[in-house]
Amino acid sequence: MDFQTKLEELFQQNNNRIKEVDSLDDLNQIRIQLLGKKGPITSVLRGMKDLAADERPKVGAFANKIRDELSAAIETRKVQLEQAVIDAKLASETIDVTLPGDPVVAGTPHIIIQIMDDLESFFMGMGYQVLSGPEVEEDHYNFEMMNIPKDHPARDMQETFYINNELLMRSQTSPMQARTMEKHDFSKGPLKMISPGVVYRRDDDDATHSHQFHQMEGLVIDKHITMADLKGTLLAMCQHVFGAERTIRLRPSYFPFTEPSVEVDVSCFRCGGKGCPVCKYTGWIEVLGAGMVHPNVLRAAKIDADVYGGFAFGLGPDRFAMLKYGIDDIRSFYTDDLRFLTQFSQEG
């Protein structure tokens, strides 16, 4: 058998072996065996000295070609096997990505505070100060300065927790308006404020009454404040809270500290005004009270009622939350059932 046939046979045998080998170790064995110093190709090349001189280059070149091809086959196989190892490792590391993630510990702000924070930032954006006064208030500020003298029938509208004849748990956040009006220096600009906070009334707690709840009063006093400004401000606020498509309407009402006084209805945000159980089929929902500051209130704060005037409004964050989220029991806000509170962790 001549060299060429021998080499070809060698190639055939080993090329298949290389392709079939399935471990890197075995492949390495084959490489050493075939291409090593004691390997068959080397021995073929060594045997070339017995050949005729003109045969040698031909055989040599052929042997080299076989060696290169085998070498390439080994390299190819090696890459394949290495990839297989990586693939196997990755496969073994595969996880069920649908398993739940680790729990994250995070608390939820109270929904009423969320409502108040939102309103505060809305009004701060329009240049209002945020002022919170004392919860134990003087009768003087809570009532007298708000044009509700002792024996005024309107005191019946606000059953009050008294501490003594002169001190009480504030029944509204308006006393802070009185306190601020008293101090405000109008030479430094208009008075624009909201006063959010807790108020107390002598009510038996039930689904729609609570002896403690929240209020936010607003007040703007300057030389040229109109009722149209009040309407525009409340429209903007209602659209901010209840949706950009909302409209409002004002109805006459009575508060001792404003004249004219109005109740404000917002078009129903459930049905858009067509009528549904939320708006009791009227298309409107009463959301707050407002009006133009009564001259007696200005005078009580030593403000010249002939020069200055303005508007005031008062809203209930509890009521806002109840309306906006369809909460039917005001006590839910104060019993603090976690299952109730934590549902408001998502923005909605």
Added chain:
Amino acid sequence: MNVSYDWLKELVNVPVSPEELADKVSRTGIEIDGVKHPDVGLKKIVVGKVLTSQPHPNSDHLKLCQVDVGEADPRQIVCGAPNVAAGQTVIVALPGARIADNVKIKKGKIRGEESLGMICALQEIGFNENVVPKAYLNGIYVFNEPLKPGSDALAALGMHDAILDFEITPNRADALGMRGVAWEVGATYAEKPHFVEKPLTEGTKPITDYLSAEVKDAQDASSYQLRVIDRVKVKESPLWLQRRLWNAGVRPINNIVDITNLIMLAYGQPLHAFDYAKLGSQHIEVRRAKNGEPLTTLDGREHELDDRDIVITNGQVPVALAGVMGGLNSEISETTTTVVVEAASFNPVNVRKTALKYNLRSEASSRFEKGINVADINDALDAAVAWMAELGGGQSAKGTLSPTAIEAKDVVVDISLDHINHVLGTELQEDQITSIFRQLGFGVTVADGLFAVAIPPRRWDIHIKADLVEEVARIYGFDNLPSTLPTTTMTIGEYTPKQKRIRRTRHLLEGLGLTQAITYGLTTAKAAEQFKLQPGKPTRVDSPMTTDHAVLRMNMVTGLLDVIKYNRARKETNVAIYEQGRIFTKTGDQVRPTEIEYLGGALTGQVTTKTWSQDARPIDFFYVKGIVTHLLEDYSLTEPVRFVATQTVAELHPGQAADIFVGDERIGFLGRLHPAFAHDHHLPETFVFQLDLDALFVAPKQEKIAQPAPKFPAVTRDIALQVAETITNAQVMDVFRQHGGAYLQQVKLFDVYSGKHVAEGQKSLAYTLTYRRDDQTLTEDEVTQAFDRVKLALESDLAAEIR
């Protein structure tokens, strides 16, 4: 105020349906809470005439009646009413009728006898018991005038009317009478009301032959008018008057009392009628009650009066509480023949207080306390006496006793066109405003944009410009006002530093896993005093509604514990909550409590429950301490924060509680509930903390100045030391702080061990010390020197054994 649509239409042209009227008036004047149609759901209810009434053969109380209902033959109806009798005109529900509560009437047999319908009581066709005449309360209603059998009984009873529920605010008491309502509706629709007056024909006998009258203090009764009518017959009122009353929600009683009520409903002027014969004198005196003076009112209740009550007396003893309720001793009864009728204006404040004090709020008192139309006092009185003469057949004495009187005058308010437009933000024209004032029935003269508006006494709520602006706004229509935003000089809207701090604190705690709670500021006397951070006395409310909400809280913890209890009862066992709010405390002679911003937290159960990937992490002291520490670090306090073991808070575990100091000031505490406290209050193992935020707000803060990131590497050394059990981490840290050297940047405790590998009474603590220089890389020698020094100090100061 229940307003009858039918009655209203007699007083003013109403161009719309009751529902439309309700909507319009609600938008322009007075809120109308609803419109009720008394006949809703009723049908086949007719007038019947009872021809005969025989005992039922199989019953000792039922009767067999033959009733003419306008058909060819009378019907047999079985009736159980005790007052049914032949000859009566009654209400009959025919078979197929619907009566109250949607009950259907069917033909049937009652104890073997056929019954073709039902003779009805008023309640059975939907009347409120409160308006049913007492004579018919426990039986069928009997018409007191002949009506055609088979005719519509509901029409006879006034049930096809519509009743509008006017929610009268205190300023609109003018609409507490139908005439006022007619003015308001008239103003809304630009219709002029038309009232028919009842002329009074007086007799010849002067009233002074009957009576004299005196008012001690004109402040108490600024107008006091009396008339006398003689020889009246007290009896049931005619049907039309009963109808008018019950549709207004008033129970018919007898003609005299009913007329006083009719006039009150028509004019808004309360009247009172006394039985002249029972007065026991010929003199009426209006004065203050004497302290302790007794009076039994018409409702049969006895009162001990005081000198803030205005009373009507016979010169000796009270016969009525002025403006509130009459006395039983001078009540009109069937035997009354001479009636004294009173129309007055009483001091609103006294009336209100008296009515409140004796729980005697009446239709009369609620009108007097809000004011009345002083122009109508005598008109109302005269109309009442005229009706009494007509319905009671009596003769009015000549003249009116009038010890005090008010001259009713228009109030003139000047207002300019500019002012109205300025306040409303409108561009109304002179003629528009003039016509609005005219529509309201006000007199108006105008010159150069200046209106002089004459307001009649019936609108006593209007006396200043702002009141007129409101009238213009509502009649013009709030819907027609433009919507603008205030144009003022710019103002800055931002939180104060304290407000920012409070909000940042809240957000931090929420990030740390605590949910915000809001609990009540009023609590029990006991809870108020628990978990006190600073000494102080509680503040209690005067006459609380319940002991649960009687005292202002002095801590922010007990409310949160209630929340834990509430949640645990609902199987929510892992609770981490906080509340930010105020506590109220007094010291010394303080009357008004100081309000302090506090922060409270309460945690129980597990931080996280066991999941497929991690074990449960129970809440313990150090978890809560970590939260508090992180929060306090955020305040960048200048002075060091220290946690010192404490036993001063009785509600806390004596071995697991720490006072929190900033410098030398105690600003809070944290700890585990005392097991005994937890047991008594049915609470689980719970950890709480409480901080005085106001103290933190004012505590000095470090100014933030940026530091570059360190340029040179740090070197760490671990050290394990064995010390006596009683040595605290704080003591060890003090040694590190004092002897650690200038390059010691950080000390971290990474192991605490006591057990079988250390001697009894000893424990092992292991720390990692981090050294670094800011100006160059530390040498090995520098570190070793510093490390050796601190080791020596530990050995000498704490008898530590370095391991």
